[in-house]
Amino acid sequence: MFHLAAGRVGSLAAKRATAALSTSSARMMASHGHEVSTAVDMSKPQYTDSADYPLPDVPYKQVLTDADKSLKQKEKGPWNQLSKEEKLALYRLKFLKTYPEMRHSTPEWKTALGAALFLMGLTGFIVWWQKVYVFPKRPRTFEGDWPEKQLKRMLDMRINPVQGISSKWDYEKGQWK
Amino acid sequence: MFRAAVRLSVSGVRSLTRTQPGCQALLASRGYSHGKQETDEEFDARWVTYFNKPDIDAWELRKGMNTLVCYDLVPEPKILEAALRACRRLNDLASAIRILEAVKDKAGPHKDIYPYVIQELKPVLEELGISTPEELGIDKL
Numbered sequence: 001m002f003h004l005a006a007g008r009v010g011s012l013a014a015k016r017a018t019a020a021l022s023t024s025s026a027r028m029m030a031s032h033g034h035e036v037s038t039a040v041d042m043s044k045p046q047y048t049d050s051a052d053y054p055l056p057d058v059p060y061k062q063v064l065t066d067a068d069k070s071l072k073q074k075e076k077g078p079w080n081q082l083s084k085e086e087k088l089a090l091y092r093l094k095f096l097k098t099y100p101e102m103r104h105s106t107p108e109w110k111t112a113l114g115a116a117l118f119l120m121g122l123t124g125f126i127v128w129w130q131k132v133y134v135f136p137k138r139p140r141t142f143e144g145d146w147p148e149k150q151l152k153r154m155l156d157m158r159i160n161p162v163q164g165i166s167s168k169w170d171y172e173k174g175q176w177k
Numbered sequence: 178m179f180r181a182a183v184r185l186s187v188s189g190v191r192s193l194t195r196t197q198p199g200c201q202a203l204l205a206s207r208g209y210s211h212g213k214q215e216t217d218e219e220f221d222a223r224w225v226t227y228f229n230k231p232d233i234d235a236w237e238l239r240k241g242m243n244t245l246v247c248y249d250l251v252p253e254p255k256i257l258e259a260a261l262r263a264c265r266r267l268n269d270l271a272s273a274i275r276i277l278e279a280v281k282d283k284a285g286p287h288k289d290i291y292p293y294v295i296q297e298l299k300p301v302l303e304e305l306g307i308s309t310p311e312e313l314g315i316d317k318l
Contacts, residue, residue, distance in 0.1 A: 054246055054279035055239040055272055076268045079306030087270060087308050091315065094271035098315040099278040 049097045059094040068093055221253050228259035231266070238263050242276060251283045251290050254297035261298070265305050273307045274315075281310070 040046075045057035064072065068089075074082060075090055082090070091098075140146065151165075158166045170177045215223075227241055242260060245252055252260075257280060264273040277295070284290035295302075295309060302309065310316040 051279075051282055052246055053243050054275050055242050057239070059271075072268075075270055079265075079270050082270070082306070084308065084313055087274070088313050088315070091271045091274055091313070094269075095275060098310070099282050100316060100318050103282070104318055 047096065049095070049102045051099065051102055056095075060096045061093045064093070221256055224252065224256045225259045228256065228263045230263075233263045233266065235267055235269070238267060238269070238272065242272075242279065246279050246283055251280060251287075251294070254294050257294065257298060258301045261301055261305060261307060264307075270307065273305070274310060274313070277307075278310050278315075281316075 047056045047058050047060050049056070061068070071086060071089060071093075074086065079087070141150065155166055155169050161167055168177055169175075224241070224245065228238070230237070238260070241263075245256070245260075257276065260276055261273050264270070264276070280294055281291040284294075301307075
């Protein structure tokens with residue numbers, strides 16, 4: 001049925017072909033009802049709950065019981081004779097969710113925000129741990145009066161006198177400008 | 178009363194013109210800058226005719242409604258009446274209720290449009306025996 005000339009076909013094509021083979025065999029198995037898979041037939045119209053698509057292509061419940069069928073028969077008559085429960089039942093046969101049910105928000109954002117902040121906190125912890133246990137000692141050029149002496153030396157050498165650090169030092173008054 | 182409240186957008190409230198005769202925006206439903214612009218009345222008439230087709234089929238009803246809700250407007254009660262009568266001809270109460278839900282949804286933050294529409298449709302709803310979502314309790318979660 002599906003011949004793979006392994007020698008001729010490149011590895012990528014072989015992988016794609018294998019995938020196609022396994023998909024088609026899965027479909028075959030689904031149609032024979034051996035597997036648990038409830039593969040949806042995407043070639044048929046689907047039911048969707050969408051606020052901008054009020055009347056979906058198919059009713060929600062397509063397999064009707066006898067009670068449903070008799071209700072559908074009653075629907076052909078005057079609707080004034082239907083009770084509220086019957087009207088609701090007819091609605092739920094055709095639609096899964098009402099508009100409020102479709103539209104209502106979930107508290108998922110709290111989970112998402114919480115997880116994000118937690119991971120940021122975890123990252124912060126890892127950074128601190130690295131500072132304590134991983135990073136080597138700071139160079140001695142940061143300790144004691146070294147930085148001050150270093151800065152004085154830079155000013156004496158007139159480092160970056162035009163726009164840089166020495167330009168910010170007032171040499172006459174001996175202070176920053 | 179509706180002048181400030183019922184301004185959905187610039188091209189918005191074209192169909193809901195009953196209460197504000199001065200605010201009619203003469204805009205076509207298509208985004209052409211050339212050609213003759215369709216008036217609100219022409220738009221409404223076209224849609225009423227569409228739903229009034231005696232032998233309208235279920236697909237046409239669905240197509241009509243799904244298209245109508247995609248426009249930036251709340252349909253006039255007379256268009257909705259034609260759609261509800263089409264539901265009656267198709268023996269489809271569920272879709273009629275769904276249409277009312279969709280109208281409420283289309284009004285968005287303008288909370289006074291839906292009660293007005295229901296008020297206008299009251300005779301039709303009573304005649305055909307269509308319950309509003311509020312009467313059935315499905316307007317709440």
